[in-house]
Amino acid sequence: xxxxxxxxxxxxxxxxxxxxxxxxxPADDVAQHESRQADLxxxxxxxxxxxxxxxxxxxxxxxxxxxxxxxxxxxxxAQPRPADSEGWEPPPPGxxxxxxxxSTVEFVARHLMVSKVRxxxxxxxxxxxxxxxxxxxxxxxxxxxxxxxxxxxxxxxxLRSDAFFHAERWPRLLLAGKVEQANVNRYLxxxxxxxxxxxxxxxxxxxxxxxxxGTGSGADEVLALLATARVNRKDFGLKWNAVxxxxxxxxxxxxxxxLEVVARLSTPR
Numbered sequence: 001x002x003x004x005x006x007x008x009x010x011x012x013x014x015x016x017x018x019x020x021x022x023x024x025x026p027a028d029d030v031a032q033h034e035s036r037q038a039d040l041x042x043x044x045x046x047x048x049x050x051x052x053x054x055x056x057x058x059x060x061x062x063x064x065x066x067x068x069x070x071x072x073x074x075x076x077x078a079q080p081r082p083a084d085s086e087g088w089e090p091p092p093p094g095x096x097x098x099x100x101x102x103s104t105v106e107f108v109a110r111h112l113m114v115s116k117v118r119x120x121x122x123x124x125x126x127x128x129x130x131x132x133x134x135x136x137x138x139x140x141x142x143x144x145x146x147x148x149x150x151x152x153x154x155x156x157x158x159l160r161s162d163a164f165f166h167a168e169r170w171p172r173l174l175l176a177g178k179v180e181q182a183n184v185n186r187y188l189x190x191x192x193x194x195x196x197x198x199x200x201x202x203x204x205x206x207x208x209x210x211x212x213x214g215t216g217s218g219a220d221e222v223l224a225l226l227a228t229a230r231v232n233r234k235d236f237g238l239k240w241n242a243v244x245x246x247x248x249x250x251x252x253x254x255x256x257x258x259l260e261v262v263a264r265l266s267t268p269r
Contacts, residue, residue, distance in 0.1 A: 090181075091137070091211050091223050096128040096263035098141065099222075104260040105143055109233070110252035119159070123147035126175070128223075128263050134181035139189060143173040164238045170196045179206070189227055195236035204229040204259070211265075221265040229257045 105121045126141025145167035148159055160167040177191025182205075189204040209224035233239075233255050 089210050090134050091128075091130045091208070092221070092265070093131050093136075093269040094129075094265050095267040095269075096130065096223060097266045098124070098126040098128070099262045099264055100124055102262040104258070106258045106260075108256040108258065110254075117150055117155075119148055119150040121145075121147045121173075122149060126261075128225075131269075134187075135179065137179035137187075139175065139177055139179065139191065141175045143175070145171055145173055166196055174199075177204075185210070193231070193236075196238065198236045200231070200235050202229050202231055202257075204257075223263050223265070225259070225261045225263065227257075227259040227261065231255055231257060 100123070103124075105124050107119050109117050109119075121143045123144040124141060124147075126139065128137060128139050130137045145165040146160055148156060148165065148167070150156055150159065159165060162169075165173075174194040175191050177189050180188045180190065182188050185208045187206040187208060189206050191202050191204060192199050193202045204227040207226045211221050211223045213221055232253050234253055
């Protein structure tokens, strides 16, 4: 560390002058440097500990999902087999009907710049048509906008209103598209998504389980799918927002879509 002191000097004829004397204290510099290094080390250890905890929680979640099963013992594994696994079987040709009681249609949006709001739709239906080849599949699904739920009745009413989905005027959301195989059990769903009467192209990443027969009372063949995408809500006319006092907005523009679907083969081909 460098410090200074004011000093007064006199020359040989008695005139007086004032100067500033600089003094270096190497021990203080070393102490400050070591203190900064200690702070950086502590921060690094804390970050590594947080990452390790996050990885452990994610692993636990994946294990729980795999153990629970999609149909509670009557369906394929909740977590599809890895893309490079052996024995992968594509879905056989036919029409697959989505099983709503074992499927989830969910969206996630950032709220007040920090937290997240998760919403689900409780009423929906749809079909998946598969053909001889992996690229011969198509999807069509309908979701009732009025069935939206976030856990807050007042917020749900706001989301169903003209400010967002306007469920009274546009009661249904529509998803329709074609499927392309990306890598073994991974697919790309190139779909048209319609909300509030506005249609936009949206690409969903799709992960599929190996088709299996149910183990319960029925022996129908079933298939589990996980489809995810990110959209800008304003592209569909959901433009309401408000500025918060601390800066930023109430609702983020980007919204994540997550479809966990179980489908049962109803019409083999």
